[in-house]
Amino acid sequence: ETGVTQTxxxxxxxMTNKKSLKCEQHLGHNAMYWYKQSAKKPLELMFVxxxxxxxxxxxxxxxxSPECPNSSHLFLHLHTLQPEDSALYLCASSQGTSGxxxxxxxxxxxxxxx
Amino acid sequence: xxxxNQSPQSMFIQEGEDVSMNCTSSSIFNTWLWYKQxxxxxxxxxxxxxxxxxxxxxxxxxAQFGIxxxxxxxxxxxxxxxxxxxxxxxxxxxxxxxxxxxxxxxxSLAVNx
Numbered sequence: 001e002t003g004v005t006q007t008x009x010x011x012x013x014x015m016t017n018k019k020s021l022k023c024e025q026h027l028g029h030n031a032m033y034w035y036k037q038s039a040k041k042p043l044e045l046m047f048v049x050x051x052x053x054x055x056x057x058x059x060x061x062x063x064x065s066p067e068c069p070n071s072s073h074l075f076l077h078l079h080t081l082q083p084e085d086s087a088l089y090l091c092a093s094s095q096g097t098s099g100x101x102x103x104x105x106x107x108x109x110x111x112x113x114x
Numbered sequence: 115x116x117x118x119n120q121s122p123q124s125m126f127i128q129e130g131e132d133v134s135m136n137c138t139s140s141s142i143f144n145t146w147l148w149y150k151q152x153x154x155x156x157x158x159x160x161x162x163x164x165x166x167x168x169x170x171x172x173x174x175x176x177a178q179f180g181i182x183x184x185x186x187x188x189x190x191x192x193x194x195x196x197x198x199x200x201x202x203x204x205x206x207x208x209x210x211x212x213x214x215x216x217x218x219x220x221x222s223l224a225v226n227x
Contacts, residue, residue, distance in 0.1 A: 004156070042118070042217040043157075043202070090156050102147065103215070105156030 003027040004106035006091050012112045013081065021076040021109045023091030030096050032074040033103060034066060037088040049074060050096065081113045117141075120203055120218030127193055128226050135201060135221040136187040143205035146179050146186040147215070151200045160201075161188070195225050 003026045013019050025032060034046040048056035049068040063085075065077040074091055088108045094101040120137045127133060137146070145164055149157035161172050163179035163186060170177055177188045186205070190197055203218040 006156075009154075040219065042219055043204075043215075045215070092156075101213075102159050102162055104159065105149075107155045110154075 006106035023074040025093035029093040033092040035090040118218040124222040133190040137203035145206035
């Protein structure tokens with residue numbers, strides 16, 4: 001059982017659609033992360049939030065827009081995506097971003113862009 | 115940029131066999147993490163290593179932080195069917211809020227009952 005939940009688990013969208021991914025952590029952590037996992041590539045860190053403030057944006061295209069209303073919730077808003085954006089999007093949380101702060105992952109959202 | 119070489123890419127073994135996989139890099143890391151990912155799920159942390167030379171066990175799993183701080187290995191003893199999955203190493207660099215995780219490509223493990 002994971003303390004990090006993600007919805008939806010699967011999403012199929014067209015390139016002109018707007019959708020949002022949701023992540024919620026029940027671990028009392030202060031930091032949350034969005035990762036992209038594609039076949040044959042290392043896990044790619046997209047965004048980091050620490051105490052609701054965005055602390056990292058790894059040159060992610062603006063068609064991905066994160067939102068962190070509080071330390072327990074994280075969203076990824078999607079707009080005008082491309083087929084190459086199809087991937088597993090993983091959310092993670094940790095107790096802060098420094099020190100021995102192991103990250104705990106959610107089950108991911110499998111995104112397919114048609 | 116920093117890269118991790120994780121090997122082997124895949125393994126197919128018989129139940130009961132021992133398994134070994136490793137990650138190497140030309141960069142120095144201050145932490146090594148080993149995760150397992152089951153199909154349709156996110157990675158789950160197995161073992162965390164914080165000091166060069168550290169050897170840590172978690173049940174049938176044993177991992178070590180290389181003395182040079184550039185490598186780590188994970189061993190699984192007496193494999194069972196539920197060990198099937200993809201195993202990832204991740205090395206941490208940097209300090210404070212600038213810490214980053216560098217990920218390997220994973221080792222896919224299949225176990226024949």
